[in-house]
Amino acid sequence: MVNHLKTALLMMSVLLVACATPTKTPISLYEEIGGQPTIEAITDNFIDEISFNKDIYRYFEKTNITRFREKFIEHLCVDTGGPCTYTGDTMLKVHQGQKITETDFNLTVDLLVNAMKKAGLTYVQQNRVLKVLAPMRGEMLYK
Template sequence: MSSMLEKLRLHSVLLALLMMALFGCQSISSPKEDALYHELGGTKGIEQIVDIFIYEIGENEVVVHHFEDTDIDRFREKQIEHLCVLSGGPCEYTGDDMIESHLGMNITETEFNSMTNSLITALDKAGVSLGARNRLLSILAAMRGEIIYR
């Protein structure tokens, strides 16, 4: 069962990347509409997603070591801002850029994929639709190069 779930998650990530390649990625700095924001449940929905995501990170043995010295309250706040902005919501992201915040972490592809799986789990647990989930993942996938091997 776990193997099948992992295959489905990997398939979803690959599908999102394919969709991004085929249709282009909408600008992550200034989304043109707020439909995704509303599909994620607005600010309350995004807060729920981030809270579940933080729990999932804590259970993720592959990546949890990267968060040992992290101010979790600040991390939560910046994740909420970031997802809000990326989904077209009425927020302002006040955190560091992706390259700066991942500098020196040397995140591997395996760790990046593991974090993606933790996010997929959080989105599923929060009841986010498959379409909204894949649109968000395609936006986030565009930042992959700013995160891994830094």
């Protein structure tokens, strides 16, 4: 029993240490995934995914896609530590009034994951991008 507990605690500590140790990233996530061309590829793939999904496309029916593309690229560039400036509206303002449901939000995350996959991001890189985007969910849901 004590042995089991020890094993469990050891396993936990190993994993916790792994969490605590800062991963040495001399280059930004932006550079790691391939810089501006990759950011643009993700964005184009994302727009493509949305245009083929009727549940999500309805949120974009009145959207100026050229402007959306430009601002999304800027945002993703800034989020991943790239040398850009975001000139668009706040996430709250952009999503307000759309009453985005949790189902549709999560489905859109799946579309973004597909877009990243098609742009050649590894699973680990996809996770890192999702990590920097995840905190914005509060400004998007049910607003």
